[in-house]
Amino acid sequence: MRDLQVTGKTIEEAVDKALSELNAKKEDVDIQILEEPTKGFLGIIGGKLAKVRVILKDTPKDIANKFLTEILESMSIEGKINITQEEDILKIDLNGEDTGILIGRRGETLDSLQLLTNLAVNKSSEKHIKVLLDIENYRQRREESLIRYANKMARQAVKTRKDIKLEPMNPYERRIVHSALQNDRFIRTISEGEEPNRRVVISVKR
Structure with missing residues (x-):
């Protein structure tokens, strides 16, 4: 997660500055208004700029990577996670010397891990993301x-x-x-x- 605190003459100007620097769209961020702008005496003296905090949301790729990394670390398994996204489909390839233990009998453990990753990714997503997880090209x-x-x-x-x-x-x-x-x-x-x-x-x- 990355966030910026930015000032501007208006709230809109401050948000636009932050979006430009983050190279993000408005739907990709959370916005907190820290200070409203004021004009000051005669509209000139003592005025204050608007101040906002713009927080870049975790992407589905970020969430999946973090979730699977924690799983691997908790099981002391070294593995490489490769994630690509094509529209609403998240394709994840997991490879490593000991990752085969996560496949299970007839892929049952792999299917369960795919389901859990799916739930983690879609917990806070506005649109449904389909997660396809594979390990060592098992599927x-x-x-x-x-x-x-x-x-x-x-x-x-x-x-x-x-x-x-x-x-x-x-x-x-x-x-x-x-x-x-x-x-x-x-x-x-x-x-x-x-x-x-x-x-x-x-x-x-x-």
């Missing part, structure tokens, strides 16, 4: 693994002519499987069961 590797697994099970279903129920998956992973097999002319996929045990079922088209 891409998991997606490639799921696609191979889905195609293998689809071939087995066609060969045996029996339905195959896959392991329970979260909604994100089920969408990957459905998408991977949606154009297969021999099989169809559905999801069945209740969370967290909902799974994809591969069936041969009759």
